[in-house]
Amino acid sequence: MDKPSYNTDIVRSFINWSIVWGLVAVLVGVIVSFQMIAPDLQLPPWLTFGRLRPLHTNAGIYGWGVGTIFAMFLYIVQRLCKTPLWSPGLAKFQLWFFNATIIAAAVTLLLGYTTSKEYHELEWPIDIMVVILWVSFAINIIMTIIKRKEEQMYISLWYMMAAIIGVAILYLVNSAAVPASLFKSYSAYAGTNDANVHWWFAHNAVAMALTAPPLAMFYYFLPKSTGVPIYSHRLSIIAFWSLIFMYLWTGAHHLLWTPVPDWIQTLAMAFSVMLIAPSWGSVINGYLSMNGQWHQMRENYLVKFLILGITFYGLQTLQGPMQSIRTFSAFIHYTDWVPGHIHMGTLGWVSLIGFAGIYYLVPRVYGKELYSVPLANLHFWLVLIGQLIFSVSLWIAGVLQAGMWNAMNDDGSLTYTFMETMVEMYPYWSARAFGGVIYLVGVLVFIYNLVMTVKKGSDPSPALVEAEGRA
Amino acid sequence: MDLASILYLGVTFGLFAIFAAIVFRTYRRKNKDRNESAKYSMLDDDE
Numbered sequence: 001m002d003k004p005s006y007n008t009d010i011v012r013s014f015i016n017w018s019i020v021w022g023l024v025a026v027l028v029g030v031i032v033s034f035q036m037i038a039p040d041l042q043l044p045p046w047l048t049f050g051r052l053r054p055l056h057t058n059a060g061i062y063g064w065g066v067g068t069i070f071a072m073f074l075y076i077v078q079r080l081c082k083t084p085l086w087s088p089g090l091a092k093f094q095l096w097f098f099n100a101t102i103i104a105a106a107v108t109l110l111l112g113y114t115t116s117k118e119y120h121e122l123e124w125p126i127d128i129m130v131v132i133l134w135v136s137f138a139i140n141i142i143m144t145i146i147k148r149k150e151e152q153m154y155i156s157l158w159y160m161m162a163a164i165i166g167v168a169i170l171y172l173v174n175s176a177a178v179p180a181s182l183f184k185s186y187s188a189y190a191g192t193n194d195a196n197v198h199w200w201f202a203h204n205a206v207a208m209a210l211t212a213p214p215l216a217m218f219y220y221f222l223p224k225s226t227g228v229p230i231y232s233h234r235l236s237i238i239a240f241w242s243l244i245f246m247y248l249w250t251g252a253h254h255l256l257w258t259p260v261p262d263w264i265q266t267l268a269m270a271f272s273v274m275l276i277a278p279s280w281g282s283v284i285n286g287y288l289s290m291n292g293q294w295h296q297m298r299e300n301y302l303v304k305f306l307i308l309g310i311t312f313y314g315l316q317t318l319q320g321p322m323q324s325i326r327t328f329s330a331f332i333h334y335t336d337w338v339p340g341h342i343h344m345g346t347l348g349w350v351s352l353i354g355f356a357g358i359y360y361l362v363p364r365v366y367g368k369e370l371y372s373v374p375l376a377n378l379h380f381w382l383v384l385i386g387q388l389i390f391s392v393s394l395w396i397a398g399v400l401q402a403g404m405w406n407a408m409n410d411d412g413s414l415t416y417t418f419m420e421t422m423v424e425m426y427p428y429w430s431a432r433a434f435g436g437v438i439y440l441v442g443v444l445v446f447i448y449n450l451v452m453t454v455k456k457g458s459d460p461s462p463a464l465v466e467a468e469g470r471a
Numbered sequence: 472m473d474l475a476s477i478l479y480l481g482v483t484f485g486l487f488a489i490f491a492a493i494v495f496r497t498y499r500r501k502n503k504d505r506n507e508s509a510k511y512s513m514l515d516d517d518e
């Protein structure tokens with residue numbers, strides 16, 4: 001059968017830009033982690049912790065996370081549908097609009113414009129840019145799926161569609177605001193309702209931006225890398241629908257012990273615990289797909305990234321439900337435990353899968369063999385060690401912090417002042433900064449390897465040429 | 472029980488029913504080959 005002429009230029013560009021924003025996110029992450037141990041390290045007003053922190057989270061989630069989503073989805077959708085992209089022109093527009101939006105976001109955040117809603121800080125004009133961006137992406141992917149040549153839809157396509165539709169709904173609902181001036185708006189919701197809608201958005205952003213897309217990539221890149229199919233497509237379908245069904249109710253686990261009605265909190269708690277099942281449905285599917293293939297963990301660097309990635313997803317989706325239980329939440333909420341959780345997800349799960357996807361794609365879209373497999377392995381170990389130092393030190397810090405906050409004297413007064421608990425954190429925050437530097441070095445090795453691949457990589461193996469139909 | 476509670480309960484059971492139908496349809500022996508076929512065809516799309 002003639003191979004369709006897939007559009008690879010746009011995939012290349014998105015890979016390049018997502019790496020740029022990923023580097024910014026990690027670099028700023030390292031800077032803010034040093035600002036926490038050396039509070040004098042601030043250049044007011046633009047480069048203070050308060051301005052750099054949202055820049056870090058936005059660059060991480062929207063620049064790096066969503067940037068890789070764009071690159072991978074645009075590649076995968078063409079392959080799984082066996083048809084070229086519906087509109088290359090629209091994809092090009094999406095690329096430039098994506099960068100314009102991220103730059104506008106970065107500049108306004110540094111200037112101090114913010115809605116003050118975490119993960120939805122951008123003021124209304126940039127909100128509108130985000131909507132235009134997402135609609136252009138959504139139309140292209142959905143139209144490509146509609147005109148597909150392959151009748152059965154592989155599981156990755158289901159996760160991709162969920163992410164596209166899910167993000168659109170969440171973002172639109174949570175964006176509702178009344179503009180007061182060009183860079184100031186007031187939420188359309190008030191008080192507790194505002195908080196409830198916001199955390200419904202934020203947790204489902206975790207679902208639709210940091211869970212569904214990496215799962216789509218995992219289900220695609222694992223079999224592609226090992227050469228054997230996933231264990232069960234039917235299991236993946238059931239896990240998908242149950243994940244979609246359960247996630248939407250869990251937002252209020254961020255609002256335990258708040259004025260949000262008790263029944264909403266309890267509902268969120270119950271559904272969060274139930275989420276273990278669909279999450280582990282995918283983890284187990286991934287592990288069982290490795291039956292007879294475990295030797296590839298030693299031989300194939302892609303498999304290492306993917307299997308460690310899904311393992312961190314598994315751990316994340318056990319830890320998350322635990323944090324959703326009222327008594328446990330009462331202990332760890334507001335402590336450093338939570339950034340430990342977040343970075344196991346973002347650095348362990350989301351980024352490892354993103355790295356694997358990029359390693360898989362770069363040789364294919366540039367038509368070159370990877371410059372150095374040993375460097376890819378070095379990258380793997382650096383980011384793994386960096387992330388573990390980061391998360392483990394913060395979990396210990398969180399437990400210590402919670403213990404100190406809860407300690408009471410016989411007369412019922414608090415044993416420690418807040419300042420004393422802060423001072424105790426310094427060694428752990430230093431360890432986090434150290435872990436962050438190791439991670440950053442890993443990312444630099446990754447970038448070096450890719451640059452050298454493009455510049456000096458040898459011609460592709462015949463299999464790769466055949467794969468891209470360039471022979 | 473007021474109308475709102477009956478409605479909530481109805482929606483919840485409705486969703487469970489839809490989910491049960493998905494499970495039934497996916498795992499029906501008759502559909503096995505069709506539902507597993509995508510995992511094989513995805514492997515030969517560009518390899």
Ligand code: HEM
Pocket residue numbers: 025026027029030032033036053056057060061064065338339342343346347350351432433435436437439440
């Ligand atoms: C080595 C790299 C990184 C370092 C050193 C780092 C460091 C930090 C620091 C110091 C904070 C502030 C914690 C606090 O306020 O207590 C933070 C928050 C955060 N970072 Fe990172 N980060 C890194 C990579 C990333 C990446 C790649 C992402 C996303 C893909 C990310 C997502 C987040 C999020 C969502 C938060 C908010 C946490 C919260 O609300 O508790 N980080 N990071």
Ligand code: HEM
Pocket residue numbers: 118206210211250253254272273275276279313316317318319320321322323324329332333334338341342344345346349350
């Ligand atoms: C079954 C799945 C999960 C559940 C039930 C869950 C649960 C939770 C809970 C209860 C919190 C609030 C902690 C607190 O502030 O006390 C939280 C925070 C967070 N989780 Fe998870 N989690 C899950 C998976 C994930 C995954 C896969 C990621 C991906 C990176 C992630 C990223 C985050 C982020 C970014 C926050 C910080 C929100 C904030 O700024 O307060 N979670 N999670």
